[in-house]
Amino acid sequence: LIKENTTQMYNVPGKAVMLNAYNKTDIVLCFSYEKEIPYDYRDEKQQRNIISEQFTGQGWRTPELLEEVSQSKTFYFDKINQIKMPSWTKGRVALVGDAAYCASPAAGMGGSLAIIGAAALADAFQKHHGNFELAFQDYNESFRPFIEEVQANAVNTLDVLIPKTEESIRKRNTQPDPW
Numbered sequence: 300l301i302k303e304n305t306t307q308m309y310n311v312p313g314k315a316v317m318l319n320a321y322n323k324t325d326i327v328l329c330f331s332y333e334k335e336i337p338y339d340y341r342d343e344k345q346q347r348n349i350i351s352e353q354f355t356g357q358g359w360r361t362p363e364l365l366e367e368v369s370q371s372k373t374f375y376f377d378k379i380n381q382i383k384m385p386s387w388t389k390g391r392v393a394l395v396g397d398a399a400y401c402a403s404p405a406a407g408m409g410g411s412l413a414i415i416g417a418a419a420l421a422d423a424f425q426k427h428h429g430n431f432e433l434a435f436q437d438y439n440e441s442f443r444p445f446i447e448e449v450q451a452n453a454v455n456t457l458d459v460l461i462p463k464t465e466e467s468i469r470k471r472n473t474q475p476d477p478w
């Protein structure tokens with residue numbers, strides 16, 4: 300759909316249409332909404348309808364891209380969430396990755412967080428010679444500032460990806476590439 304290793308993006312307030320091309324082209328359709336939209340996460344037809352309602356009538360290449368999406372066999376729909384827990388451990392159980400501190404795809408590093416988190420936990424075990432209570436306390440305390448920073452950056456990235464007003468779209472477009 301576009302040249303390999305390039306990205307193109309179209310915005311109107313509260314909506315983004317993005318093409319990411321590598322060896323194929325991903326079509327990304329994002330929108331923000333003030334209220335929670337009820338939907339059944341197993342009902343793909345319903346999810347396709349939500350996308351169609353949100354993007355039908357929009358400009359740029361949106362009609363052509365909606366047609367592509369309607370033919371797509373790899374449709375994926377989700378809301379952008381973050382997981383925030385007061386503790387990542389309970390008893391002898393510790394969580395790492397999305398289950399503990401999902402930062403959302405807007406962070407662009409959820410895979411890294413899962414690996415870095417597992418390493419942080421392993422390091423804590425080594426430091427405390429296998430004492431799981433001390434290791435868990437260390438993991439909960441020392442890894443938290445990093446996670447909070449990554450989650451806050453992801454929220455800021457969303458504002459850049461889906462600006463809410465014309466003014467913020469214009470402002471975003473005059474600023475250096477945030478990525």
Ligand SMILES: Cc1cc2nc3c(=O)[nH]c(=O)nc-3n(C[C@H](O)[C@H](O)[C@H](O)COP(=O)(O)OP(=O)(O)OC[C@H]3O[C@@H](n4cnc5c(N)ncnc54)[C@H](O)[C@@H]3O)c2cc1C
Nearest residue numbers: 377395396397398401402403404407408409410411412413
């Ligand atoms: C659209 C999208 C784009 C993304 N882009 C990026 C990116 O560019 N870079 C990046 O780093 N990250 C990205 N991420 C995030 C990344 O995929 C996740 O953060 C990462 O996969 C989290 O790893 P995890 O091991 O914690 O969880 P998961 O990868 O979700 O693994 C959990 C596993 O547990 C299994 N499971 C669930 N319940 C049970 C059960 N009851 N019993 C047994 N097994 C179970 C699941 O099937 C799954 O295999 C993206 C995510 C999405 C949705």
